[in-house]
Amino acid sequence: xxxxxxxxxxxxxxxxxxxxxxxxxxxxxxxxxxxxxxxxxxxxxxxxxxxxxxxxxxxxxxxxxxxxxxxxxxxxxxxxxxxxxxxxxxxxxxxxxxxxxxxxxxxxxxxxxxxxxxxxxxxxxxxxxxxxxxxxxxxxxxxxxxxxxxxxxxxxxxxxxxxxxxxxxxxxxxxxxxxxxxxxxxxxxxxxxxxxxxxxxxxxxxxxxxxxxxxxxxxxxxxxxxxxxxxxxxxxxxxxxxxxxxxxxxxxxxxxxxxxxxxxxxxxxxxxxxxxxxxxxxxxxxxxxxxxxxxxxxxxxxxxxxxxxxxxxxxxxx
Amino acid sequence: xxxxxxxxxxxxxxxxxxxxxxxxxxxxxxxxxxxxxxxxxxxxxxxxxxxxxxxxxxxxxxxxxxxxxxxxxxxxxxxxxxxxxxxxxxxxxxxxxxxxxxxxxxxxxxxxxxxxxxxxxxxxxxxxxxxxxxxxxxxxxxxxxxxxxxxxxxxxxxxxxxxxxxxxxxxxxxxxxxxxxxxxxxxxxxxxxxxxxxxxxxxxxxxxxxxxxxxxxxxxxxxxxxxxxxxxxxxxxxxxxxxxxxxxxxxxxxxxxxxxxxxxxxxxxxxxxxxxx
Numbered sequence: 001x002x003x004x005x006x007x008x009x010x011x012x013x014x015x016x017x018x019x020x021x022x023x024x025x026x027x028x029x030x031x032x033x034x035x036x037x038x039x040x041x042x043x044x045x046x047x048x049x050x051x052x053x054x055x056x057x058x059x060x061x062x063x064x065x066x067x068x069x070x071x072x073x074x075x076x077x078x079x080x081x082x083x084x085x086x087x088x089x090x091x092x093x094x095x096x097x098x099x100x101x102x103x104x105x106x107x108x109x110x111x112x113x114x115x116x117x118x119x120x121x122x123x124x125x126x127x128x129x130x131x132x133x134x135x136x137x138x139x140x141x142x143x144x145x146x147x148x149x150x151x152x153x154x155x156x157x158x159x160x161x162x163x164x165x166x167x168x169x170x171x172x173x174x175x176x177x178x179x180x181x182x183x184x185x186x187x188x189x190x191x192x193x194x195x196x197x198x199x200x201x202x203x204x205x206x207x208x209x210x211x212x213x214x215x216x217x218x219x220x221x222x223x224x225x226x227x228x229x230x231x232x233x234x235x236x237x238x239x240x241x242x243x244x245x246x247x248x249x250x251x252x253x254x255x256x257x258x259x260x261x262x263x264x265x266x267x268x269x270x271x272x273x274x275x276x277x278x279x280x281x282x283x284x285x286x287x288x289x290x291x292x293x294x295x296x297x298x299x300x301x302x303x304x305x306x307x308x309x310x311x312x313x314x315x316x317x318x
Numbered sequence: 319x320x321x322x323x324x325x326x327x328x329x330x331x332x333x334x335x336x337x338x339x340x341x342x343x344x345x346x347x348x349x350x351x352x353x354x355x356x357x358x359x360x361x362x363x364x365x366x367x368x369x370x371x372x373x374x375x376x377x378x379x380x381x382x383x384x385x386x387x388x389x390x391x392x393x394x395x396x397x398x399x400x401x402x403x404x405x406x407x408x409x410x411x412x413x414x415x416x417x418x419x420x421x422x423x424x425x426x427x428x429x430x431x432x433x434x435x436x437x438x439x440x441x442x443x444x445x446x447x448x449x450x451x452x453x454x455x456x457x458x459x460x461x462x463x464x465x466x467x468x469x470x471x472x473x474x475x476x477x478x479x480x481x482x483x484x485x486x487x488x489x490x491x492x493x494x495x496x497x498x499x500x501x502x503x504x505x506x507x508x509x510x511x512x513x514x515x516x517x518x519x520x521x522x523x524x525x526x527x528x529x530x531x532x533x534x535x536x537x538x539x540x541x542x543x544x545x546x547x548x549x550x551x552x553x554x555x556x557x558x559x560x561x562x563x564x565x566x567x568x569x570x571x572x573x574x575x576x577x578x579x580x581x582x583x584x585x586x587x588x589x590x591x592x593x594x595x
Contacts (some may be wrong), residue, residue, distance in 0.1 A: 039497035040417045047410035047468050048425065054466035057444035065443060122335055126328075134582065135339030138346060140589060141574040143526035145544040148551035149567045150345045153352075153560070159363050161348075196342070201590045253436050258528050262548045276438045283442045284533065296439045303436050318495050 062300075065293035072287055083294035093295070096275040097302070099184065103256050103274055107188040107195070108248045114192070115244060116237060117201025122200070123207045144258035151190045152177065152263060180271040183264055187272060190256040196250070197313035199244050206240035207233070242314040249306060275299050321497050349571065351483065353377070353564040376565035384546050384566055385538065392543040392570075395460055395531075396524040400517060402465045407516065410468060411475025412505050416487060417497070432469035437529055446455055455537045464530060471516050478512035479505065498520045511587070518581055519588035525574060543570045 035295050066083055068076035087093055122133055142150075154161045155176040163173035176186040210232065256274040260266060266273035266281065273281075279299060283292035340347070340561055348367070351374055352360050355369045381389070444463050445454075453459030486508075490500050506513075526545040535541050547570055550563040558566075578585050 025515075040413045040419050043409040043497065043501065044341075044413040045423070047406040047472060048463065050466040051405065051429070051432075051468050054444055054447060054463040055440065055469075056428070058440040058447055059435065061443035061446065062439055065446075075420065090457055100426060118338065119336065121331075124331065124335070126332055132336055132339050134579065135336075135343040137582070137586065137589075138343055138575060138578055139576045140569055140585070141522055141526075142346065143544055143547075143574075144528055145526075145551070146349075146547040146567045146571045147345070148548065149563060150349055152551050153564075154345065159361070159365075161365055164363070164365055193342070193345070198589050201586060205590055250434075250436075254529075261532075262528075262551050276436070278527075279438050280441070289442055289446070293444050296442065300439045304434070307434055 012201060020155055051149045062293045062296050065290055066297050068290040068293075070289045072289060075195045076290060079290065083291050086291065087294055087298065092270070092273070092278060093275075093298070095270065096273055096278040099136055099270075099272065099274070100256060100274045101300075103184055103188060103272075104249060104252050107252045107255075108193050108245060109253065110188075111192050111199050111252075112241060112244055114127075115196055116203050116233075116241075118196065119200045119203030123204060124165045136200055137197045139193055142194060144194070145262060147190055147194055148259060148262040151193075153184075154187055178268050180268050183268060183271045187259045187263065190259055191252055193280060195248055196257065198247055202240055202244050202247065203237055206237040210236040239314070242310055246307060246310055249310075253303065273303070346571070346575065349564060349568050352561065353380075353568040355561050355564075357559040357561045360564065373561065377536075377569065379558070379562045380565035383562060384543065384569065388541050388543045388546040389569070391535075391540060392525060394457065395527075395542055397520055398457070398594065399461050399464050399481065399524045400520045401463070402470060403440050403471055403520060404513065404516065406465065407471030408469050408475050408506065408509060408513070409501060410472040411477075412501055413478055414472065414476040415479035415482075416484070426473070429469040429472050432467065433473075436455070441529065441533065444530075448534055454534055455540055457540060460531060460535045460540055460542075463534075464524065471520065474516055475509060475512055478509055482508060494527050511584075514581065514584035515588035518577075518584040521577070522574060522588075 062096070065076060067078060067080060069079045070076035096238060118136065122129070123134060139147075157163060157173070157175040157178075160173075162176065166173040174182050176182050215232055225229065244315055253276065257276040260272050260274055260277045261280065264272040266277050275295070276299065279292050279295045281286050281299060282295060351367065351369055354372050354374070355366070356371065356373055360368050365455055410429075414422055448454055448459045448463060451459070453462070455528060482505075486504060487500060490504055495503070526544065527542075528548065531542045532548075535545065547566060550558070550566060
């Protein structure tokens with residue numbers, strides 16, 4: 001979402017200074033300036049104070065704690081780089097990174113592809129299209145906790161809806177959530193279901209900017225669906241795709257804790273132990289706050305690296 | 319003119335759209351049906367789809383299981399969090415959009431960075447700060463650290479207000495109105511669409527929040543609904559019948575579904591981040 005705002009800010013700027021920010025605050029006499037500053041302080045300060053106490057300080061504290069050993073009792077012990085050395089030698093770390101990456105890739109890629117296809121599908125006008133689109137958007141309001149309850153019922157071995165459907169075509173479904181090969185993918189499917197509405201919404205916004213007559217003209221010229229997708233649709237949604245990917249990555253990063261903690265607790269046999277879940281476990285089960293902070297720094301670095309690469313891709317794409 | 323062929327294709331396409339939509343919404347539709355079934359019907363195999371008899375008692379049992387208290391706590395948490403954060407965001411966004419001061423861009427950047435920090439990074443230290451302030455297992459501890467996540471809202475309001483014509487504000491200033499007066503009389507009424515998008519998204523986020531309450535609100539008198547609901551998903555959890563678990567899930571989910579249906583425009587704007595228009 002945030003990125004959407006920034007993207008918009010950029011496009012607004014690109015349109016030229018005439019439409020740019022030109023508030024009442026801009027051209028003004030010096031006598032107002034000091035009153036401005038006082039007002040700015042008064043109106044902005046409460047916001048920045050809570051932001052500093054609960055966001056800025058914790059981020060700095062996380063960095064500091066990563067060099068300490070602490071179990072909440074007494075004062076944190078300075079241990080220098082010991083946590084970082086432990087992290088490098090901890091076999092659970094590369095495994096957690098791998099699990100997180102698999103979860104992200106098998107979640108984000110289908111979300112993006114299905115999001116585009118479904119947005120193309122519903123990009124049509126008829127009388128009740130608004131009502132019908134609601135069916136596509138409404139899963140967005142479901143919490144992780146509620147969706148976990150719904151889906152564990154769908155996944156229930158031998159009894160659930162999924163196995164029922166598979167039995168119709170002669171397949172015996174696995175125990176989706178307690179099988180090491182399927183548990184992570186089963187969680188991904190839930191997260192995809194929750195993320196699709198936003199992806200469809202964003203793509204729909206981009207598609208509606210492509211004039212219908214352009215598509216119709218292409219059809220008259222005999223362009224097939226694939227040619228239309230490649231020559232007309234894709235150029236229209238290319239920039240939006242990077243935004244959809246970023247939004248999906250943020251959503252899947254959050255779900256990689258909530259769904260795991262509610263449905264599988266990292267199991268079976270660590271098959272769903274994502275990095276975020278491992279951090280939570282280290283902090284609140286093992287009460288190793290210093291080491292958990294070190295892992296948080298790693299998580300932040302990975303997250304920043306992924307988003308940085310995407311920002312770079314976005315820059316290259318335009 | 320529409321040929322017969324294209325009309326047939328249109329009908330096929332609309333049919334596909336409706337069927338796919340029903341599949342996507344199916345878990346929610348089934349949630350409502352299942353919450354009204356008897357336990358034996360809900361757990362029967364092959365699965366039953368339409369309730370043969372209506373069991374509204376599931377909902378009162380669900381209410382008892384949730385202890386009502388967690389439902390109330392969720393309402394308090396959501397209302398107070400969104401209310402407080404809205405005040406901080408609209409006044410902060412207004413300052414960043416319309417007042418000129420030296421560090422304005424730096425502050426905007428500082429707020430933007432927070433959008434890219436995963437919640438887990440600050441979880442442990444935020445918990446420590448909250449603990450040092452003696453706010454663990456209190457409403458303040460539950461609410462304030464979430465109120466503090468002002469990045470998204472402040473930038474949303476800033477973006478919306480930046481495009482507002484400055485003449486209006488200039489006129490008010492020539493009249494000698496103070497900034498606070500301008501905020502209350504001019505900015506807040508003008509920013510109603512942005513407020514709509516902001517409130518839709520923030521209410522949704524707060525209502526569904528799980529990780530922070532899980533860590534900071536462990537005692538039953540401050541627990542919120544996601545915390546009392548989540549254990550029902552565990553397969554070993556056999557404390558209450560399946561149909562009551564469905565009713566409990568519906569109890570927490572349907573208010574948001576209704577809000578979505580009533581204010582779809584605001585939700586759509588908020589979800590796509592285009593509340594700025």
